[in-house]
Amino acid sequence: MHKLIRLAPLLLLLGATTALARNNSLVVCTEASPEGFDIVQYTAATTADASAETVFDRLVQFAPSSTRLQPGLAESWSISPDGLVYEFQLRKGVTFHSTSWFTPSRELNADDVLWSFQRQLDPAHPWHTLSPRGFPYAESMAFAQLIERIEKLDDHRVRFTLKHPEAPFLADLAMGFTSIYSAEYADQLLKAGKPEQLNREPVGTGPFVFERYRKDAQIRFRANTHYWAGKPAIDRLLFAITPDPNVRVQQLKAGACQIAVYPRPTDIDALRQDPALQVLELDSLLVAYVGINTRHPPLDDVRVRQAINLAFDTRAYLRAQYGEGNASIAVAPYPASMLGFNDKLNPWPHDPEKARQLLAEAGHKDGFKLSIWTRPGGGPTNPNPGIGAQMLQADLAAIGIKADIRVYEWGELIKRAKNGEHDLVFMGWAGDNGDPDNFLTPNLSCAAAKSGENQAGWCNPAFDGLIREARAISDTTRRAELYRKALAIFHEQAPWITLAHPKQFAAVRKGVDGFQLNPMGSNNFARVKVNP
Structure with missing residues (x-):
């Protein structure tokens, strides 16, 4: 009886995955539902995978599988000798996602950066009180007490002035809670009286465009064909939400997904014996x-x-x-x-x-x-x-x-x-x-x-x-x-x-290339290729 109950969703996902595989798609068996998609409200890695690592970008970012910083939405930056002033030059030509619920009328600019930070830091900002969960990272890291002001120097230059030096500040700006949102989309939602939609239908500049979410079942994305860093190699990305690690392994072995994240460590030896699989391992933080x-x-x-x-x-x-x-x-x-x-x-x-x-x-x-x-x-x-x-x-x-x-x-x-x-x-x-x-x-x-x-x-x-x-x-x-x-x-x-x-650990089916474990625990699939 229990085996039949488990097998039914597995067969349904397998059928859906077979169809997706023909369309250059990647299916990932992941451990839990995201808390939401407005990443500034949350701290869980599963939420970051479904939002910060797919939909959004930040001013700076970490190099793949590394803690080394590299340019993101900011193509360059400078830091004053006293460590108090950071100036960022934004990339030109970066576009926000076009979806059935939002069509941007302009490219990313400094207004989006200011909105994304001031929303969290300024109690007078019209969106500051609209976050049911507050802003856990900004609050616990005392960003409001750290940042003196944020200024728009022109459409593509932004200046942060700190109240005191902060050694990890640049690295902090590569974290999910500093993701850059569309101020235009936010204004549209506020005028329509639908601010909660920001958490349900996210819009960013990231490598994947959010399509839909079925709670405790799956999340679907499509590739951002206009992504500033180049279109992802896969056309579609699906997260199959699979809390039971045994079921994740079953789905992976059956071909219902090509990557299973977070297998149980006690299952690793057996997974390594499967010729159809590759097990990735990393000493993580x-x-x-x-x-x-x-x-x-x-x-x-x-x-x-x-x-x-x-x-x-x-x-x-x-x-x-x-x-x-x-x-x-x-x-x-x-x-x-x-x-x-x-x-x-x-x-x-x-x-x-x-x-x-x-x-x-x-x-x-x-x-x-x-x-x-x-x-x-x-x-x-x-x-x-x-x-x-x-x-x-x-x-x-x-x-x-x-x-x-x-x-x-x-x-x-x-x-x-x-x-x-x-x-x-x-x-x-x-x-x-x-x-x-x-x-x-x-x-x-x-x-x-x-x-x-x-x-x-x-x-x-x-x-x-x-x-x-x-x-x-x-x-x-x-x-x-x-x-x-x-x-x-x-x-x-x-x-x-x-x-x-x-x-x-992660277990990957043979034929999947380019997936790397991240020492900070999140997963990015923008560089993954699926070979037929």
């Missing part, structure tokens, strides 16, 4: 963790948080979730390869006796109750959510903490966690720009606690001061010293259970 909601007593007590870290057998968790050699144990919010990693820190040992002692000292000798939140399906930072939650539940029970497991669809999980409804929540993060600040400020700063993006709700003034100081200087030696101090505070205060730094 990923961290898996459990956020401990410090706003909920008794989790506001550092002894309780330390006890929870001591109770959980993270080494057993890594073996069960990732298999041998597919992830390294996490000690800090970012991998050891990055600037300022503190190599004096050690993973929390599995020590239930010490955990019970700390609980007793905190006045909880008989334990207490809490909830563990996770998602269905699985992705690179949480390959098997059910097993992981059950392992944590069992280890907490061993020290007297009774935990119930609650499973929410990905978008609902993120929304509720932002509201602070959880006690413990399994989460993951992919670095967006290759800088340590991108792991710390969006996830652990006081500003991020205020916006809700900091799932731990943790605001430590000493930690916050260190990462703010590190952002404001360019001296890498000094920055590294500040980050090492900040990581020591993080480790001692234990607002997370840091779990793993997983490797990133």
Whole structure:
């Protein structure tokens, strides 16, 4: 019975894919539905894949499979010696997408850049209050407090003036939340009283034009034939939304999709044995963790948080979730390869006796109750959510903490966690720009606690001061010293259970060329070719 239920959608997708294959199309089996298409409201990698990496562009961008910056919508830029003024020369001849709901009357210009940023930064902007989710990156990274002003110098020149130097600022401008929108399209929607359409029917300058979306089923795009960087090699792109990693593998093997992202690490060895497939592997900038909601007593007590870290057998968790050699144990919010990693820190040992002692000292000798939140399906930072939650539940029970497991669809999980409804929540993060600040400020700063993006709700003034100081200087030696101090505070205060730094995998059918894994976790298909 269960096999027939699974087989029916597989056959339907296979039939649709066969037709698409004849039309130079690419089908990607992906892990989850996007939260929406207005990328400035969201932080999930699946949302970035469906919007920032397809529909939109930014002033600067990362070179493929790299953290190296290169020109995007800005063909060149200059930075003042004091690091406060950035001037960008925009490309000429860049056009926004023409769709059934919008036809642009002009090319991209400086007005679009100003609209895209001021919407997020200026409370008086007519669109500022129209974002139901707010602007999580801009808020948690305190962009409104960083940027003094943005000026249009002429139709193709824009100047940013900062209030203080910000070492990762240029790399920040390659992140999804700085995508450039059409001010003309936004004006059209506002006049029509349909601002919500911006999140449902996106318009950008990117390599693919959005066509339609069926929630929890598929997203369809067509190639942007007027793309400034050259038309993509494929004519159509389809995301087949497939939360179950087993089904993703079935669809890939059956030819229902040509790329399956985020296969379970424990399936990698078997996938490598299939002659029709190629497995791609990359040491990515990923961290898996459990956020401990410090706003909920008794989790506001550092002894309780330390006890929870001591109770959980993270080494057993890594073996069960990732298999041998597919992830390294996490000690800090970012991998050891990055600037300022503190190599004096050690993973929390599995020590239930010490955990019970700390609980007793905190006045909880008989334990207490809490909830563990996770998602269905699985992705690179949480390959098997059910097993992981059950392992944590069992280890907490061993020290007297009774935990119930609650499973929410990905978008609902993120929304509720932002509201602070959880006690413990399994989460993951992919670095967006290759800088340590991108792991710390969006996830652990006081500003991020205020916006809700900091799932731990943790605001430590000493930690916050260190990462703010590190952002404001360019001296890498000094920055590294500040980050090492900040990581020591993080480790001692234990607002997370840091779990793993997983490797990133994708399985690709033979005949698909040009797809590269991105160390920052997102997926771009503009350079992919499908050979008949």
